[in-house]
Structure formats: C-alpha cells, structure tokens
C-alpha cells in the first residue's frame with residue numbers, strides 16, 4: 498500500500514526538503530502515525546495534545562477535506578493522494594505549535610557531570626524540563642529528559658546543550674512511557 | 675456610457691473577445707474594486723485591474739515603500755522609496771491608464787473603519803500579509819455581502835480562492851476556523867518570498883475579480899488553488915461551507931466584527 502503525501506513548504510524542514518513523500522496507513526490517523534515514524538516531529542506540528550488536528554491545518558484526501566469525511570478516521574486506499582495544507586501568510590515563518598513535548602536522551606561528558614545543566618536550561622530558555630530518568634557514574638551521565646514549550650524554544654535549548662558538548666538523541670515514545 | 679474612440683482602441687483586445695465585447699468593457703469601466711495592500715499581491719493585481727480599465731480602484735495601505743519591497747512590489751519603483759505606498763501606486767496607475775479613478779486610504783484597517791470603506795465597492799481583493807487583517811476582511815466582507823478575492827503566499831508557495839457570502843461556498847473561517855496563535859508569527863521581515871510567487875497569485879486574484887465583474891466563466895468559489903513554485907504544480911482542492919462555522923454556519927456566534935488582536939504586520943504582502 499502506498500499513499501502519496503504532499504508536504505507544504507513550512508513542514509519540509511522535517512522531510513529533508515521533499516515536497517512529496519510516500520507512506521501508508523488504513524486511516525488518516527494511521528498515516529500520520531506512520532509519517533511521524535518516517536519524519537520525526539511531523540505529527541506534533543499537525544495535531545494538538547489531544548490528537549485532534551490543529552485548527553489552522555487541514556488534510557485533504559484526494560481533493561476532499563477530511564473534516565467533511567470521517568476526520569482522522571477517514572479510510573485510505575492504495576494510490577490515494579493526501580495533501581497537508583496549513584494556513585499561510587507572508588508574516589508567518591511556519592506553523593509552529595506553541596506547546597509541544599519533546600523527549601530526549603542526554604549523554605553528559607565527564608566534565609559536565611557536576612554542572613546543573615538542566616536547571617540552567619530552564620532558566621535560560623522558555624521550556625519546562627522534566628527529568629524522566631537518570632543514571633550518573635563518575636565517567637558519564639545519562640538522562641532522559643522531557644522538554645515542553647514552543648518548537649523554537651525547544652530547538653534553541655537543544656542547540657545550547659549540544660554546544661556544551663552534551664550528546665542529544667531523540668527518545669522513541671515507549672522508552673519512558 | 676459610450677466608449678470613446680481612444681477607449682475602443684485601448685481595450686480593443688478585450689472588445690474583440692465575444693465574452694467581453696463593448697458591453698463587458700463598459701461594465702469594467704463602471705466597476706469599483708477595493709484592494710487591501712499595495713504590496714506583493716496588490717502590486718500586480720492593481721496594475722492589471724488598472725490596465726483592464728476597472729473604473730475605480732481603492733487602495734488601502736498604511737506603509738511606505740522600502741527598498742526591500744521592490745524585489746516583488748512592482749507597482750513601486752526606485753523613485754518611490756520612502757513614499758507612501760498608496761501615493762506611489764496611485765501615480766503608477768495614473769501613468770498607465772488615466773481612465774481609472776484611484777481612491778487612496780493611507781490607514782490601517784480596523785473594525786471601526788472597514789465597513790465604511792467596503793460600502794463603496796463591488797468587490798474586494800485581499801492582498802494582506804497577516805492573519806488579523808485576513809480574518810477582519812473575511813468577516814467584514816461576509817457582513818457587507820461583498821465578494822472577496824483571496825490570495826496568500828509563503829516562500830515558494832501560494833494559495834488562492836474566492837469567497838462569496840450567501841452563495842453556498844465557504845468563507846476563510848470555514849477552512850481555517852482559527853488563526854495560528856500570535857507567538858507563532860514572527861516579524862514580517864523574517865519571512866522570505868520568491869518575488870515572482872505573489873506575482874502569480876496576485877494575478878490569479880485579479881483574473882478571478884475581472885471574471886466576476888464581467889460575469890463570465892466559473893470561479894474558484896468552493897475551490898482552493900495551491901501553487902508550488904518549486905515543483906511548479908497547481909493543485910485544486912475542494913473547500914466547503916462548514917455548517918459549524920462560527921461566522922457563516924448554522925448557529926453562528928460571530929455577529930459583529932471582533933477584536934483581531936494578533937500583532938499586525940504592515941498591510942501589504
């Protein structure tokens with residue numbers, strides 16, 4: 498089964514610049530899940546915390562808006578063309594949800610273990626930090642961290658960590674849930 | 675109204691079209707169109723509406739011409755830098771076609787002045803670059819029962835449609851019930867745009883507007899055109915009136931113009 502998905506300009510950062518990608522799914526919801534596996538972060542751009550589609554983004558199956566079909570339960574079939582269409586305006590950099598949660602795995606190098614990095618992170622950036630697990634030895638520190646906030650703030654916080662020499666990796670959902 | 679010899683000559687390529695003829699050309703000369711913004715979308719749209727002989731053009735813009743506008747806002751020129759966009763657009767139009775009366779409004783659109791402005795016009799072309807103005811125009815055109823020729827651009831991409839209150843089609847709120855939250859909208863300066871993209875979209879808006887004034891063809895009513903310059907594709911999507919729309923649905927909750935208090939960028943795209 499193959500479904501072609503048209504990616505709008507503002508989301509192509511997440512698809513390595515591709516304007517069309519292939520994916521699969523029996524329903525629109527499944528498709529979004531699969532797309533998110535292929536291109537991490539796509540789903541949170543499109544759906545809110547409850548899983549509902551954000552009100553300034555629409556999804557069309559062939560040329561029909563899924564809100565007028567069965568919404569995220571709209572069935573899909575092989576060969577369907579799905580378009581993601583956000584509201585755009587010249588003044589908008591991208592449709593960047595305000596509150597997203599990103600789970601990351603941090604590996605602290607030896608020299609950083611003693612530093613209160615997470616505390617500094619929360620002071621410096623507009624993000625809420627939540628430590629979901631940690632293990633520290635003399636040589637190395639590992640931490641599962643949840644960041645909540647705007648995408649831009651989270652991205653800035655993550656680059657800051659990287660600048661400090663902390664290794665940052667995304668966590669698959671089930672690791673800490 | 676009779677066409678002068680000069681007008682017959684000027685508009686001869688319209689007049690020879692059976693869909694337009696002398697009658698259609700006279701209709702255009704008697705038409706009144708309000709253009710929101712003399713920026714990236716408004717510039718090409720205004721130039722072609724003026725060239726086509728639309729008799730009265732209103733231009734709303736509170737901004738001055740900046741050098742960085744000239745990459746796409748082709749109604750202005752190097753001479754008009756620092757001039758009001760309304761003045762600059764007016765002088766270009768007058769040089770192009772003296773048949774056109776130009777009314778300029780160097781002001782920001784608000785819920786207090788918009789309905790007054792609209793009342794003088796047959797149609798509205800939205801060339802705004804920000805969501806608050808777009809929702810304001812959508813709601814105002816709905817209440818004033820004015821057709822709205824919508825266009826929007828972002829980087830290499832554009833959208834266009836036509837909203838006609840009372841004609842079974844959707845309004846902008848039917849498609850996007852809410853504007854993206856203000857903090858997701860960085861300053862206008864941050865958003866890049868390939869200059870030719872608003873050219874394409876602005877002219878689609880102008881074409882739809884001319885068809886409406888002439889009463890010909892089938893419009894983008896109920897359809898959303900998506901243009902992607904990078905892949906050079908035009909996609910057509912079906913858009914429907916939403917029975918749950920807060921403005922034009924079955925149980926509307928918006929009965930008057932709202933406070934559209936997202937941070938507002940300059941009017942012109």
Ligand SMILES: [Zn+2]
Nearest residue numbers: 845848919922
């Ligand atoms: Zn509506």
